[in-house]
Amino acid sequence: MTQQRGSSQVSLAVVGGLVETGQVQEPFRLVDADGATVGPVAVFFRELEAANRSPATIRSYGMDLLRWFRFLWTVGIAWDRATSVEARDFARWLRLGDGVHQPYSASVRAHSETVLRGFYAFHLEEGLGPVLNPFPLDRARRGRRAHAHHNPMDPHREERVGRYRPVVASRIPRSVPDEEFNEIFARLPSDRDRALVAFYVSTGARASELLSVRQGGVDPGRQLITVVRKGTGASQQLPASTDAFVWLRLYQAHMEGLVPAGREEPLWWTIRRPARPLTYHGVHRMFERVNARAGTRATLHSLRHTAAYRMAEDPTLPLTDVQAVLGHAQLSTTQIYLTPRKEDVIRRVLDHYAEQSRQAAERTVPPPAPGYRPETLDVLFGGVAR
Known part of the structure; x- marks a missing residue:
């Protein structure tokens, strides 16, 4: 019953x-x-x-x-x-x-x-649970063969959907607009934090991955750092911007003699004494405080999205290279960064309207047909130059 x-x-x-x-x-x-x-x-x-x-x-x-x-x-x-x-x-x-x-x-x-x-x-x-799974597949789909009649050139879709699984709208990854990023960066309180943010926004590393870097994993000469990937646990070298290494050197000079030195020692440490290895919670709280001061709502992970968008927008950088740097298993995951950002779409459309207005203002209108008074047409069409 x-x-x-x-x-x-x-x-x-x-x-x-x-x-x-x-x-x-x-x-x-x-x-x-x-x-x-x-x-x-x-x-x-x-x-x-x-x-x-x-x-x-x-x-x-x-x-x-x-x-x-x-x-x-x-x-x-x-x-x-x-x-x-x-x-x-x-x-x-x-x-x-x-x-x-x-x-x-x-x-x-x-x-x-x-x-x-x-x-x-x-x-x-x-053989340890109930006879039937209480979370069954959708009645309309559970009898179908997964990916039946699927075009191999199209991305795979999840055909075997749970009956009680809601539809989740696809979302465009939220990046940080340049003006907002500059405001955040200007309010960072230390060289360590500037180095962290510069590495986040240039490497696209996840928050925990950047914190995995050891002192021996920094190669300023080749502009590379070595992180431990979140999913696989494998080490990978990532290229970073020149600015990131400049801020890193300033941070290291400030911490010299205050933290243990060694190739296997952590790269990132707390500023407060006694110095301890920096944790995800610590860098997360730092970024929250900076957001509060700047009046912004960016997240650490949005810095990864920002780096991905910047790389994907560069026509000289193959998307497969972006995929490798971000550590995506599938190229389709990287392709989401080809989707235009909302702020870029709005800016370009407004520029389009402004250009239309400019062209209309400069356009020479032929003289009116006999019987029409020019001053009447000026009132009707907003005083367009003739």
């Missing part, structure tokens, strides 16, 4: 949590209200680790699983007894909220559906 449960009637109990362990073998652990490890999630996390997923990815998956398990604990359903009824109600809860928790965005809901469907698919394959 189908259970009737309105999503507005479910208010999640804030129990359990996602615990960061500090251990390489088990970076995160999902625990219940008693602090006990949730076994099915622990097994799934081990699968993710074996598949070379990063701790950041495991944490992201863990937050989705925490919301789901809190929902199940609240409605009193065991994880392996959940059906599509619970999945449906959970999807509605994410979409509508309950008056205490705000509705979640479409992108968060889509990520959650993908993670939970994968979680149950893993346990089904291992």
